[in-house]
Amino acid sequence: MRRSDDIPEAIRKRSYKKSSNGIPFLLFILTTAVGVAILSFFLKIFMDSSLSPRTAITTTPNPIPTATPTEKLDNILGHLPYAEAKQEALEPITAKGHIRLRKSAAAKFLAMQQDARAQGIILEPISGFRSIQEQKYLFFKVKESRGQETTKRARVSAPPGYSEHHTGYAVDIGDGKNPSSNLNDNFERTDAFHWLEKNANKYSFEMSFPRNNVQGVSYEPWHWRFIGDQDSLETFYKAKELKKQTKL
Numbered sequence: 001m002r003r004s005d006d007i008p009e010a011i012r013k014r015s016y017k018k019s020s021n022g023i024p025f026l027l028f029i030l031t032t033a034v035g036v037a038i039l040s041f042f043l044k045i046f047m048d049s050s051l052s053p054r055t056a057i058t059t060t061p062n063p064i065p066t067a068t069p070t071e072k073l074d075n076i077l078g079h080l081p082y083a084e085a086k087q088e089a090l091e092p093i094t095a096k097g098h099i100r101l102r103k104s105a106a107a108k109f110l111a112m113q114q115d116a117r118a119q120g121i122i123l124e125p126i127s128g129f130r131s132i133q134e135q136k137y138l139f140f141k142v143k144e145s146r147g148q149e150t151t152k153r154a155r156v157s158a159p160p161g162y163s164e165h166h167t168g169y170a171v172d173i174g175d176g177k178n179p180s181s182n183l184n185d186n187f188e189r190t191d192a193f194h195w196l197e198k199n200a201n202k203y204s205f206e207m208s209f210p211r212n213n214v215q216g217v218s219y220e221p222w223h224w225r226f227i228g229d230q231d232s233l234e235t236f237y238k239a240k241e242l243k244k245q246t247k248l
């Protein structure tokens with residue numbers, strides 16, 4: 001009985017103490033809360049700054065390099081807009097004259113073709129300059145006849161106004177000894193392709209759409225563009241050049 005009497009007394013004592021110290025106790029709680037808030041605020045700033053490079057990586061879902069903002073603004077289904085070359089700027093690269101390139105590109109292509117032939121390689125031009133009108137046929141009519149969806153068609157053919165062929169600097173090349181590989185991926189297994197891979201840059205030609213290109217266009221080992229003078233370089237590299245200038 002004595003023990004049970006002690007308990008309520010102790011409680012009473014404690015509750016009395018609490019009420020007498022109520023204000024300082026409340027102050028203590030408040031200052032602690034404010035202190036914790038300030039501490040966590042600075043801790044958060046510190047953590048953010050130290051983690052920012054890591055968060056930047058994790059927030060980028062696609063590690064594949066994306067197109068520059070200019071490309072993003074102008075492109076249609078991954079293809080960039082190009083102006084049509086003037087007729088007088090073009091020159092034939094075949095005896096029949098049905099395939100034409102800009103004069104500068106034509107001269108380099110013919111030199112390249114001649115040097116390749118001397119090494120037993122036949123570089124056969126399949127397509128050069130293409131007007132917007134011709135591209136309209138290629139894009140829409142072929143799309144219709146194949147029943148292709150627009151996005152699917154755009155992976156293998158540029159919409160009118162967006163083909164590098166409009167510039168007169170792009171040429172589709174086949175292997176004269178292996179015509180079955182014309183305009184398909186098998187071209188990458190031909191001697192002509194291996195020769196181009198090794199030598200085309202000596203004549204200022206480069207592959208426009210290598211595998212996993214930033215434009216998202218299908219791999220086209222047969223499609224090469226000339227970048228050997230100011231105009232052609234600007235045509236294809238303007239966005240990149242502007243980016244470089246702003247960095248300097």
Ligand SMILES: [Zn+2]
Nearest residue numbers: 170171172223
């Ligand atoms: Zn092409």
